[in-house]
Amino acid sequence: MAGAGTGPVPVVLDAMGGDHGPDVTVPAALAARREHGVPVLLAGPGEELRRRLAGAEAEVEVVHAGTVVPMDERGSGAVARPDSSLMVGCAAARERGGAFVSAGSTGAVVAGAVRTFGRAPGVLRPALAVALPTPDGATVLVDAGGTADPTAEMLAQFALLGAGYARAVLGVADPSVGLLSIGSEATKGNRLVRAAAALLPGVPVRFHGNVEGHDVLAGTVDVVVTDGFTGNVVLKNIEGCVRTTLELAARAGIADAGRVDEVARLYAAETHGGAALLGLAGTVVAAHGSSTPAAIAKACAVASGLASAPDARPIAGAVR
Amino acid sequence: MAGAGTGPVPVVLDAMGGDHGPDVTVPAALAARREHGVPVLLAGPGEELRRRLAGAEAEVEVVHAGTVVPMDERGSGAVARPDSSLMVGCAAARERGGAFVSAGSTGAVVAGAVRTFGRAPGVLRPALAVALPTPDGATVLVDAGGTADPTAEMLAQFALLGAGYARAVLGVADPSVGLLSIGSEATKGNRLVRAAAALLPGVPVRFHGNVEGHDVLAGTVDVVVTDGFTGNVVLKNIEGCVRTTLELAARAGIADAGRVDEVARLYAAETHGGAALLGLAGTVVAAHGSSTPAAIAKACAVASGLASAPDARPIAGAVR
Structure with a gap:
């Protein structure tokens, strides 16, 4: 290279x-x-x-x-x-x-x-990484759709790949990594996540533990690790949610309907620069x-x- | 009863x-x-x-x-x-x-x-149903966290349960049902979703086909069917996304920061009345x-x- x-x-x-x-x-x-x-x-x-x-x-x-x-x-x-x-x-x-x-x-x-x-x-498998805007910076979502049915070992590797991306693209020296789940305890989640939660403490990344859906855009961690199915659903759900939220806000007289695109654009490709295949x-x-x-x-x-x-x-x- | x-x-x-x-x-x-x-x-x-x-x-x-x-x-x-x-x-x-x-x-x-x-x-298994606000009504998300690792047969039953909920609570006479996936084609998705997509045309509901993350809040269908892991992640992701979107909008001078709660509340339990265990x-x-x-x-x-x-x-x- x-x-x-x-x-x-x-x-x-x-x-x-x-x-x-x-x-x-x-x-x-x-x-x-x-x-x-x-x-x-x-x-x-x-x-x-x-x-x-x-x-x-x-x-x-x-x-x-x-x-x-x-x-x-x-x-x-x-x-x-x-x-x-x-x-x-x-x-x-x-x-x-x-x-x-x-x-x-x-x-x-x-x-x-x-x-x-x-x-x-x-x-083992490639993963797509996307940097999403948070109130105070950005969070890397990985896998955003590369591998729909990964193993726990693949998720553990996605943590490494995502941390590398956060260092290279976002300039975070020692990125924290969270595993996306449905409860903060390592015992919560589906079978795949519980198996990955057992592996991640042994991986050379700063593992924060499990995070939940509301943490993805809250800046709780620098990198959110998930399977490519959930990650792709979350990524597209955010696109839809931003638009519906601003529409509802405009209708309620809280937001300027004509400027909705300004915030929607924050979540669009202009900002995150596309999905990197890691x-x-x-x-x-x-x-x-x-x-x-x-x-x-x-x-x-x-x-x-x-x-x-x-x-x-x-x-x-x-x-x- | x-x-x-x-x-x-x-x-x-x-x-x-x-x-x-x-x-x-x-x-x-x-x-x-x-x-x-x-x-x-x-x-x-x-x-x-x-x-x-x-x-x-x-x-x-x-x-x-x-x-x-x-x-x-x-x-x-x-x-x-x-x-x-x-x-x-x-x-x-x-x-x-x-x-x-x-x-x-x-x-x-x-x-x-x-x-x-x-x-x-x-x-086979119970499922949690939540009614989420869309620009023109509501969409039932099922399963929002009841069963983290369902089978395809369970997902097909969730379609029936969700349609029953949409009739009973939202008053929709013949609810349309979408299967949450990462592409609209039946061949897209993870193993679970591909198997469920093959079952759903045989289930007595009005099956729309696969939907994607951005459809959840767009009102594309009356009922969105997914596994309890993905559904719970999506539900909590929406909570977080609404808040972050309105915060970013307020900072950009597009929304009234003091009234952010008015829209956030639309997505809160006041409106959807909690999660029904079906x-x-x-x-x-x-x-x-x-x-x-x-x-x-x-x-x-x-x-x-x-x-x-x-x-x-x-x-x-x-x-x-």
Whole structure:
């Protein structure tokens, strides 16, 4: 990998991923370069991308890819398209020692990334990490949807992966880690959580103990560990809850209805910079399909920073 | 059971349950009687309760119970205290054909209720149902914490139980039911959800298909079915999210910080009337430990209404 000390790690951006394709990714690539200082390569149809880049071809390199993975494609279908912008982009990122960013279907991005980069040594399964805003900072939610049915050992590894992310992206020196459960006692929870609660005190992270649903956005801990099913439900529940809360507040005359988006945006991709896929032998960030250019530019900056952090892919085999 | 046509079903209220005991439950019992027309019996220390009822003894009957289940008691410990206000209250409700309400530890209430009433015929496991406010009504979340590790068959029964609750408490004639997952396709989700998605089309409810986290508060369906672990995490996540959203909105100058409680209260027990324990051969509502008198009075009204609804405990054996 290109690493710290040699300038920002380059990022390959899937030009065709996301709901709006190059309409969003081309300005995003330019913004990542100009506003975040991150060199970006665009993977997609070469001729079209160069035309859209107009006079800025010197700022953004293009890697040609002849086809596209449709947004509704399943993971297995994605990896079967080696000439797609997703797979060509992943391969280019690996060859150049760079990070990869896509706003395509998360399932397809995960499958393509796992196929291209493989897992980091000792890592059982990858996990998605998202940084959520809290009143006084941010909390990393991991796994936000990478692995729907993990084992307790995988959850224990997610704690390590999430702590590495909190150090690298949020700059927290010694992150505290909570296990999401339905009671603060280690005896509470489902079978998976009770087994993980028994493992976590032996893992080299600052384990806070179990936390509950109301702790996720309260800043109780720096990292909240959960399985990818619960994590994805929680992440999307927050999106919906923010919107409904502000609507109800506006109707009650407590909030300014016209400015609801200002708070909703705090929870959107613009801020958290997408979901980082942790545990791979490479750095991959999945941005939301409806991301704006600013959101994708931020995701590129996060990916570049994560790729240059030595402990973003932590202690292989620390949890067996 | 005393039923429809013979006046409201009486409710036995655990006088000692909750963070504030009789300071809250005595005024709650009077409010249930006066404001909701529901006859309430208070289970607890007879002498003390009669003294607190002052000149209103004629309005609220007292059932003496010599001890109390502590708030931190586990379920198994609760059922081992037959002289507690919880267990005496449950027994009195069964004897009188009434419903039971407690703001004590939910685990203890569930254990005491299952021990006292037993499951309804054919029901595999009880589930907690909570009605959450949406922009245009309410959605029933079931299971909100009754059974942390259900089977797919149990989830299919929760769909029936939740639909019965939506009919009885929310007055929805033909409730739509969604299965909480991480994608709308039946092939998405964890193992449990994929198995339940295969069963639900055969269950006599109006099955909408899978829903996602952002649908819970959007009013997409009348009933959201999930396991008790995910449901409890979601319920508490909403509590925390409402508060954090309004705090961030107030800080951004979008919302009136002094009136945040008005919206937060929409999601609190005052409105949804506590969590109903469905699937028992009796009606039990668990109110939040920090409930106000108004919240507990509302829970008593919900319990009484649920007990008189013929289909609140639905089709035994409809899911095998």
